Amino acid sequence: MYSSALEVNHLTKIYKNGFTALNDVSLTIQQGDFFSLLGPNGAGKTTLIGVITTLIKKTSGTITIYGHDLAQEEFVAKQILGVVPQEINLPAFETCWQILINQAGYHGIPVKAAKESAEQCLRQLFLWDKRDSQTIALSGGMKRRLMIARALIHQPKLLILDEPTAGVDIEIRRSMWQFLSELNRNGTTILLTTHYLEEAENLCNKVALINLGKIQYQGEMKQFISQLEVETFVLQIAESLTGLPLPTTWNWRLVNSQTIEVDLPKEKTISELIEFLHSKNITVIRLTNKFNRLEELFINLTKQVAHV
Amino acid sequence: MFKNYLIALKTLAFKECYRILRIWTQTIVPPVITMILYFLIFGQFLGNHIGMIEGVTYTSFITPGFIMMSTITNTYANVSGSLFMNKFQRSIEDLLIAPVPPTVILWGYILGGLFRGLLIALIVTLVACFFTKLQFTHYLILICTIFLTLIALSCAGFINGMIARKFDDIALVPTFILVPLTYLGGVFYPINNLAPLYYHISLFNPIIYMVNLFRYGMLGITDVNINFALSILLVITIALYLLAYWMFKQGIGVKR
Numbered sequence: 001m002y003s004s005a006l007e008v009n010h011l012t013k014i015y016k017n018g019f020t021a022l023n024d025v026s027l028t029i030q031q032g033d034f035f036s037l038l039g040p041n042g043a044g045k046t047t048l049i050g051v052i053t054t055l056i057k058k059t060s061g062t063i064t065i066y067g068h069d070l071a072q073e074e075f076v077a078k079q080i081l082g083v084v085p086q087e088i089n090l091p092a093f094e095t096c097w098q099i100l101i102n103q104a105g106y107h108g109i110p111v112k113a114a115k116e117s118a119e120q121c122l123r124q125l126f127l128w129d130k131r132d133s134q135t136i137a138l139s140g141g142m143k144r145r146l147m148i149a150r151a152l153i154h155q156p157k158l159l160i161l162d163e164p165t166a167g168v169d170i171e172i173r174r175s176m177w178q179f180l181s182e183l184n185r186n187g188t189t190i191l192l193t194t195h196y197l198e199e200a201e202n203l204c205n206k207v208a209l210i211n212l213g214k215i216q217y218q219g220e221m222k223q224f225i226s227q228l229e230v231e232t233f234v235l236q237i238a239e240s241l242t243g244l245p246l247p248t249t250w251n252w253r254l255v256n257s258q259t260i261e262v263d264l265p266k267e268k269t270i271s272e273l274i275e276f277l278h279s280k281n282i283t284v285i286r287l288t289n290k291f292n293r294l295e296e297l298f299i300n301l302t303k304q305v306a307h308v
Numbered sequence: 309m310f311k312n313y314l315i316a317l318k319t320l321a322f323k324e325c326y327r328i329l330r331i332w333t334q335t336i337v338p339p340v341i342t343m344i345l346y347f348l349i350f351g352q353f354l355g356n357h358i359g360m361i362e363g364v365t366y367t368s369f370i371t372p373g374f375i376m377m378s379t380i381t382n383t384y385a386n387v388s389g390s391l392f393m394n395k396f397q398r399s400i401e402d403l404l405i406a407p408v409p410p411t412v413i414l415w416g417y418i419l420g421g422l423f424r425g426l427l428i429a430l431i432v433t434l435v436a437c438f439f440t441k442l443q444f445t446h447y448l449i450l451i452c453t454i455f456l457t458l459i460a461l462s463c464a465g466f467i468n469g470m471i472a473r474k475f476d477d478i479a480l481v482p483t484f485i486l487v488p489l490t491y492l493g494g495v496f497y498p499i500n501n502l503a504p505l506y507y508h509i510s511l512f513n514p515i516i517y518m519v520n521l522f523r524y525g526m527l528g529i530t531d532v533n534i535n536f537a538l539s540i541l542l543v544i545t546i547a548l549y550l551l552a553y554w555m556f557k558q559g560i561g562v563k564r
């Protein structure tokens with residue numbers, strides 16, 4: 001019994017033009033993890049997924065999926081894997097139903113079982129009414145959901161999603177998050193790459209940060225977030241101010257007469273800030289993060305690497 | 309695992325066949341119309357003035373060549389076009405990610421090519437019935453020839469589909485190689501009538517062997533040695549199959 005769902009060891013990918021997309025990448029995802037792979041554009045996320053899915057040939061290194069070496073037992077390993085690629089790759093003139101039945105067939109599922117599974121997947125992703133529609137007639141969000149349905153048709157143990165919510169509206173994105181969380185709770189290990197850092201923070205328990213083809217960080221999401229030294233908050237206040245209250249022990253700025261922006265170091269609490277303002281007869285109506293917390297950390301970490 | 313591969317093969321082959329029938333106005337009707345025109349012009353209008361060739365009427369002489377010509381071009385176009393479209397839409401990734409070995413994928417496309425080729429051959433044969441009295445002399449040769457030819461052309465189309473980067477690339481080989489070779493492949497004339505130089509040059513054209521084998525199967529006449537022609541066809545088919553398999557396994561044109 002293997003505890004790890006995916007093990008990537010010393011993986012390197014050098015393209016023919018000499019560009020090193022992956023530089024000695026090692027990564028372990030445990031069974032049941034909801035794992036987020038973060039990184040700026042061109043960091044190597046899609047290349048890594050391409051190599052895991054065999055769409056891109058590796059230069060060196062090994063990949064093991066649920067104990068099956070991808071090089072030695074490629075087709076056994078692939079049976080465990082479901083993939084939602086970044087770009088829409090649906091055949092334009094096939095119906096949703098045909099696409100799922102065909103995908104099930106590629107995984108060796110007999111027609112009767114394939115039909116049952118296709119119906120279940122289409123219903124789960126709210127596409128049952130569109131089963132006879134050609135993909136060319138679907139909206140962007142529907143196409144994304146269809147790609148998820150297609151990846152799930154053979155009930156994979158490891159699901160890889162490469163920016164699945166890119167370009168979909170917030171309502172669909174949230175329903176997809178709900179669906180993926182439920183899928184993970186039911187035992188599917190998920191590897192997610194995303195540009196929406198809020199998505200990663202909300203969904204994932206583990207995270208890896210990749211930049212310039214190297215893994216910069218790998219660990220628990222909570223620990224990752226705890227590295228954040230300073231958070232910037234925006235406070236809306238009831239009173240109109242002409243200047244900041246004294247003494248100025250806080251690193252803050254008056255944005256306009258009713259808005260204060262404050263950089264809060266991690267040793268200080270929000271309660272302390274609000275109590276201080278209260279002592280100065282200032283009422284806080286609303287408090288928001290200026291940036292997403294993960295976004296701030298992400299920018300800091302990738303900046304550090306870029307400067308090295 | 310073998311059962312899984314069989315289901316995958318069936319799925320892929322069925323998908324290909326369904327595609328051919330779904331777009332029948334592009335895949336079936338045009339070659340039939342072209343062949344009706346060929347039979348009218350070469351068979352009826354010109355053929356009546358040419359007289360007998362090697363003991364048969366000109367229409368009878370060109371019929372096996374017409375059947376082969378239409379199946380060759382359509383089989384090739386089917387496989388190269390279908391594979392390239394899957395590459396273009398990136399839907400080939402479904403297959404490459406799935407646990408389907410390269411052999412199964414290659415045979416899925418070959419079966420699609422065989423389906424279209426045989427369907428066209430059948431329809432053109434039925435069309436030919438209206439213009440000439442058909443003969444079938446050597447059934448085994450006919451069956452071997454048609455299957456080996458269609459497999460060879462499917463593999464060639466598969467190779468073309470793999471290396472093609474744009475739509476123009478899948479039209480290049482049919483336009484500049486396949487059609488000229490077919491027209492110069494003894495469809496319209498017996499190569500025995502050519503001057504020695506042209507005769508010997510013609511022997512390097514693989515289509516000559518396909519057409520003559522099929523003509524021998526139907527009419528019992530040939531310009532080349534049948535055993536030699538069959539051997540050449542077998543070698544070409546195996547070579548193209550192995551090349552297509554090797555290229556696909558290497559991921560040429562489909563993987564980065």
